[in-house]
Amino acid sequence: MINLETPKKFRLFVQQANQVADNFLRSNSRKYDLAEHAYPKELDLLASLVDGMSDSGQSQGAGAAGVRRDENGDEKGKVKNGTNMSSVLSIIEMCWGDVGLLLSMPRQGLGNSAIASVATDEQLEKFKGTWAAMAITEPSFGSDSAAITTTAVKDGDEYVLNGEKIFVTSGERADSVVVWATLDKSLGRAAIKSFVVPKSLPGIRVERLEHKLGIRSSDTAVIVLENCRVPAENLLGSPEIDTKQGFAGAMATFDNTRPLVAGMAVGCARASLEVVRDLLEEQGIEIDYDRPAALQSHAAATYIQMEADWEAALLLTLTAAWLADNRKPNSMEASMAKAKAGRVGNDITLRCVELAGTLGYSETELLEKWSRDSKILDIFEGTQQIQQLIVARRLLNLTSTQLR
Amino acid sequence: MANRKDPMGIGLAVLNRIASSPAIDKLGLRKATERAVYQGAKGGFQAAGAAARTFKRVKGSGKPKRQSSAPDAGVFDLTPTEDQEMIVGVVREFAAEVLRPGAADADTATDTSKEVLAQTSEFGLTLLNIPESLGGLSEERSAVTGVLVAEALAEGDMGQAVACLAPAAVATAISLWGTDEQQQTYLPAFTGDDVPAAALVLAEPRALFDPFALQTTATKTADGYVLDGLKSAAVRGSEAELFVVGASLDGESRLFVVEASTSGVGVKADPGMGLRAAALSRLQLDGVTVPESALLGTADDYRECVRLSRLGWAALALGTGKAVLDYTSEYVKTREAFGEPIAHRQAVAFMVANIAIELEGMRLTTLRAASQAEQGMDIGRQVALARRLAGEHGMKIGTDGVQLLGGHGFVKEHPVERWYRDLRAVGLMEGAVLV
Numbered sequence A: 001m002i003n004l005e006t007p008k009k010f011r012l013f014v015q016q017a018n019q020v021a022d023n024f025l026r027s028n029s030r031k032y033d034l035a036e037h038a039y040p041k042e043l044d045l046l047a048s049l050v051d052g053m054s055d056s057g058q059s060q061g062a063g064a065a066g067v068r069r070d071e072n073g074d075e076k077g078k079v080k081n082g083t084n085m086s087s088v089l090s091i092i093e094m095c096w097g098d099v100g101l102l103l104s105m106p107r108q109g110l111g112n113s114a115i116a117s118v119a120t121d122e123q124l125e126k127f128k129g130t131w132a133a134m135a136i137t138e139p140s141f142g143s144d145s146a147a148i149t150t151t152a153v154k155d156g157d158e159y160v161l162n163g164e165k166i167f168v169t170s171g172e173r174a175d176s177v178v179v180w181a182t183l184d185k186s187l188g189r190a191a192i193k194s195f196v197v198p199k200s201l202p203g204i205r206v207e208r209l210e211h212k213l214g215i216r217s218s219d220t221a222v223i224v225l226e227n228c229r230v231p232a233e234n235l236l237g238s239p240e241i242d243t244k245q246g247f248a249g250a251m252a253t254f255d256n257t258r259p260l261v262a263g264m265a266v267g268c269a270r271a272s273l274e275v276v277r278d279l280l281e282e283q284g285i286e287i288d289y290d291r292p293a294a295l296q297s298h299a300a301a302t303y304i305q306m307e308a309d310w311e312a313a314l315l316l317t318l319t320a321a322w323l324a325d326n327r328k329p330n331s332m333e334a335s336m337a338k339a340k341a342g343r344v345g346n347d348i349t350l351r352c353v354e355l356a357g358t359l360g361y362s363e364t365e366l367l368e369k370w371s372r373d374s375k376i377l378d379i380f381e382g383t384q385q386i387q388q389l390i391v392a393r394r395l396l397n398l399t400s401t402q403l404r
Numbered sequence B: 001m002a003n004r005k006d007p008m009g010i011g012l013a014v015l016n017r018i019a020s021s022p023a024i025d026k027l028g029l030r031k032a033t034e035r036a037v038y039q040g041a042k043g044g045f046q047a048a049g050a051a052a053r054t055f056k057r058v059k060g061s062g063k064p065k066r067q068s069s070a071p072d073a074g075v076f077d078l079t080p081t082e083d084q085e086m087i088v089g090v091v092r093e094f095a096a097e098v099l100r101p102g103a104a105d106a107d108t109a110t111d112t113s114k115e116v117l118a119q120t121s122e123f124g125l126t127l128l129n130i131p132e133s134l135g136g137l138s139e140e141r142s143a144v145t146g147v148l149v150a151e152a153l154a155e156g157d158m159g160q161a162v163a164c165l166a167p168a169a170v171a172t173a174i175s176l177w178g179t180d181e182q183q184q185t186y187l188p189a190f191t192g193d194d195v196p197a198a199a200l201v202l203a204e205p206r207a208l209f210d211p212f213a214l215q216t217t218a219t220k221t222a223d224g225y226v227l228d229g230l231k232s233a234a235v236r237g238s239e240a241e242l243f244v245v246g247a248s249l250d251g252e253s254r255l256f257v258v259e260a261s262t263s264g265v266g267v268k269a270d271p272g273m274g275l276r277a278a279a280l281s282r283l284q285l286d287g288v289t290v291p292e293s294a295l296l297g298t299a300d301d302y303r304e305c306v307r308l309s310r311l312g313w314a315a316l317a318l319g320t321g322k323a324v325l326d327y328t329s330e331y332v333k334t335r336e337a338f339g340e341p342i343a344h345r346q347a348v349a350f351m352v353a354n355i356a357i358e359l360e361g362m363r364l365t366t367l368r369a370a371s372q373a374e375q376g377m378d379i380g381r382q383v384a385l386a387r388r389l390a391g392e393h394g395m396k397i398g399t400d401g402v403q404l405l406g407g408h409g410f411v412k413e414h415p416v417e418r419w420y421r422d423l424r425a426v427g428l429m430e431g432a433v434l435v
Helices: A008-034 A042-055 A083-097 A099-103 A110-118 A121-126 A185-191 A248-282 A298-325 A331-361 A367-377 A384-396 B007-019 B022-026 B030-040 B082-109 B114-123 B143-156 B158-177 B180-191 B299-334 B346-374 B380-405 B416-423
Strands: A132-135 A151-155 A158-169 A176-182 A192-198 A204-209 A220-231 B198-201 B217-221 B224-234 B242-249 B252-259 B265-269 B281-291
Touching: A008 A042, A008 A083, A008 A099, A008 A367, A083 A099, A083 A248, A083 A298, A099 A248, A099 A367, A110 A121, A110 A132, A110 A176, A110 A192, A110 A248, A132 A158, A151 A176, A158 A176, A158 A192, A176 A185, A176 A220, A185 A192, A192 A220, A248 A298, A248 A331, A248 A367, A298 A331, A298 B346, A298 B380, A331 A367, A331 A384, A331 B346, A384 B299, A384 B346, B082 B114, B082 B143, B082 B158, B082 B416, B114 B158, B143 B158, B143 B299, B143 B346, B158 B180, B158 B198, B158 B242, B158 B252, B158 B299, B158 B416, B198 B224, B224 B242, B224 B252, B242 B281, B252 B281, B252 B299, B299 B346, B299 B380, B299 B416, B346 B380, B380 B416
Parallel strands: A132 A176, B198 B242, B217 B242
Antiparallel strands: A151 A158, A158 A220, A176 A192, A204 A220, B217 B224, B224 B281, B242 B252, B265 B281
């Protein structure tokens, strides 16, 4: 039966997440935006709370690890609202609080999502409790992940990794990094594998931290690997180079993480919408959903338009998660959600600043911050253009050599 | 203002242009066009309901029958019920095999054929929102089914879809808000074999129209009301036997049931840029005297009516949008330029991707509004959002559809120009359909 309301079993949990976001994240937003690179110690307490909830099985998949597609089909044929849905709902609330701080949550890195997505049960056990960052991008490429130059060479029971990774979110604070490297550059995409590299190993170091437009509370590191020897069992997925399967294995992670990033944009944009609505009301602007927009003030009409696009982004995001929970292919839908939420999140937060004038522009309010934070959400985990490329290829049934 | 023509003047101008068009003869459309021109150029208002039946008044015996709201399932779910899949399956087939192939002719004829209308009555389109106890289909209200059906019909052709759905809009309004007497008087006609043409008429022909500030008035008299004003977008107005119209009563917008045969009711064809198969008309109410029992529902019900009608338009946009998406997807893969299919260019492929993305966003937002409606929730906000998306992105899809075909999109050899004209209606229409 078609129903697009928040699942009943998650409603209380969403409320709680909202309160946590309000008290731990929103209330520290400006502090760590100004103190870039300072460690947000308030999050340690919160992270242990989340861990506790996870261990007691009450978290409903509160974080990054919630994207694992568990295969326990005990409720075959029944529609499921599972951990993909609850992870997205939780991330929306957290990013309504603060995107940068959500990204700084200990043990909730994108590397954790990657591990949850593709690790074997043994690996999952081995890496339990780690805080894993994700390292794909290099100085010489961004979107074109097939151009990876970081190498992994098998030597006995170990792989030896060499290369430089940039834009590693939580690269400094995390205790391990999921590094993408190629086993044999001549074999193209199929030879690209990901490795869980503990930062305690010799040969991996943080070179420097970036200064950024937004999400300043989240550290973004440059990581250098110099003859870093990683145990062979830290390779995620199959060590075989299957040229038929190509990139599909490594890319599967994105089907699970893109709805999460879409959720970040949805949460961030909602924060702006709520604040601006209050500010507009203070100025006597009332939003009437029944009256034609053309008869209302421009501000009210703009608001309804923003809200409409926001709603589309939200529902596309929930749909991508719903498909994952019900073990249906969601690659195109995940990209649709990311494309829509990424651009809408950015557009809304920027227009909210404009509506609020110099008040919105000033550090008095958080509106200006959200409009800086939102920009990255239309870039990382696949830019707007990459998402459109994926959607177009799927839709038109074209290969990457036909539609480049 | 100098070049403003009176209605007859416009008619003659149109007649002149069409008469001199050689395309009419080539396509063998002369007959149909002449009929259309006759409709459009009639000039003055004709008395409505020449062939209208009289509805035998039935005294109410108590409480009106209502469909119940569906319980909140508590689970996020995008799977239609088996019933919905079945109904939509039939409608989709009908849309693909009857509406789509007949769309160009219906557009030219500015009407939907009797056969098509009869077939939709056979499916029981008007029965969806009538309670089972009154001869309808279901005890439970399903706005979601209504949305899915409207979407499927419009994928075939929006203009004919509107013509087919118009009687259902009136039946739904009477089911949802009618008294026992109103239900018993009017609904039997809609559950029988010979479903009357009927129209829900809220719009008025002026810029910045607001359905909550109507210029059409209802004045209370000793034993009823007198209605005065000019309404627009009455579907198949000259055929309609029954109208539900919006009028302002003591400053509040309300609904009134008006039988077409009532004295003072006039109709005039008012064809527009699109939706031509819906034979949109103006409806003049000139001192129309109706009994007390003509007042339908409360002011809140009127508000709900506006919302559910907008929801219907959003649903129609989904279907036409899907038609554009499928048609252009196919076209860009076969059309070649610079030695390869134009689909291989990002500038082209991304336009198609964005059509798909926005269409899916519209669809989910519309379905959420419908699901809230059937769960008895307040749908004001959700409907506004669905309408906003359908109006804005729906039109963008329409214009991109023509753009993707280039010059070929501009000529009538392809249907995209019709979809463009039809999609312009979505963001501005009030009334006519109801889910």
